[in-house]
Amino acid sequence: MTENQGVILYGPPASGKDTVTTALADLDSKYIQFARLKVGTGKSAGYRMGTAEQLNELETAGNVIYANTRYDNTYVLDRPGVDSAFMAGVPVVHLGQVGGVRALVEGYPASWAVVLLWCPREATAERSVGRGDSDTAARLAAWDATRKDLDAHPCMVWHLTVDTTATSPQAAARLINQLLAQRAGAATA
Numbered sequence: 001m002t003e004n005q006g007v008i009l010y011g012p013p014a015s016g017k018d019t020v021t022t023a024l025a026d027l028d029s030k031y032i033q034f035a036r037l038k039v040g041t042g043k044s045a046g047y048r049m050g051t052a053e054q055l056n057e058l059e060t061a062g063n064v065i066y067a068n069t070r071y072d073n074t075y076v077l078d079r080p081g082v083d084s085a086f087m088a089g090v091p092v093v094h095l096g097q098v099g100g101v102r103a104l105v106e107g108y109p110a111s112w113a114v115v116l117l118w119c120p121r122e123a124t125a126e127r128s129v130g131r132g133d134s135d136t137a138a139r140l141a142a143w144d145a146t147r148k149d150l151d152a153h154p155c156m157v158w159h160l161t162v163d164t165t166a167t168s169p170q171a172a173a174r175l176i177n178q179l180l181a182q183r184a185g186a187a188t189a
Contacts, residue, residue, distance in 0.1 A: 004110040005180050006085075007031070007092045010101050011117035012146035013139035014127035016164035016172070017094040018046070020117060023173035024092060034091040037081060040073025048081065066103035070096070071138055082108055090180070096146055098153045113179050116158040117172070119165050121147075159183075 007024070009017045024031035038047035039055050055076060058064050063079040077093065077100065085091035095101050105112050119127075124143045128136040150156070160179050162172045 004086045005090050005184060006034075006110045006112050007090065007176060007180070008095055008101055008104060008112050008114045009092060009117055010095050010098070010114065010158075011164075012096065012119065012121075012124055012143040014124040014131070014143075015117040015119045016162075016169060017117060019169045020162075020164070020172045020176070021092045021094070023169035024176060027170075027173045027177055030089040031092055032085060032089045034077075034082065034085045034093040036094075037076040037078050038073055039076065040071075042071065042073060047075075050076070065107045066100045068097055068100060070142060071135065077104055077108075079108070086110070096142060096149075098149050098156055101156070111183055113159050113176065113183060114157065115176055115179075116161040117164050118161065119163070123165050 009020060011017055018033075021031070021033045025033070033046060035046055035048045037050045037054070037058075038044070039050050039052055055064070055067070055074065058076065058078050058080075065077040065079055065082065067074055067076045069075075082091065082093075082104075093104060095104070101114060105114065121140065121143050125136060125140055128139045133139060160175060162175065164172065167175075
């Protein structure tokens with residue numbers, strides 16, 4: 001039996017995680033964005049909105065793979081959610097913390113392709129303003145935190161690194177799709 005394949009897109013805010021995920025889904029409908037459980041307020045698109053009670057139940061049952069707090073919200077990778085995502089196709093998980101990447105890779109058995117999407121701080125600022133974010137300053141602080149996180153983990157292994165200021169979303173999607181095909185071929189060889 002072939003191991004489930006999933007994609008982790010790691011990068012700072014506005015590095016292209018949503019755009020590359022859309023390009024992946026356009027390339028092949030098997031790719032689906034994993035909707036993290038979000039406990040809090042604000043943007044709900046792309047999330048499964050939850051309550052503190054739901055989070056507590058997941059924690060009590062040992063079903064929280066990783067949780068982090070940013071922008072006054074809690075974002076959760078939960079085992080039932082990841083299970084459902086794999087049943088629907090190839091999940092594409094967006095993360096901005098190396099700890100989250102490690103927790104998912106170590107805490108949920110699958111063949112994870114770990115992709116670093118990167119852009120300079122100035123690109124995050126321009127993209128954030130361009131898409132109408134009301135919290136660009138917070139996103140730049142998150143960019144700084146992501147840079148610090150990367151610097152603190154120089155041995156982190158990336159299966160693919162994409163500079164999203166030099167690579168189109170469609171080209172990035174093709175590279176990721178090719179990476180998964182290669183990994184699947186190596187697993188069956």
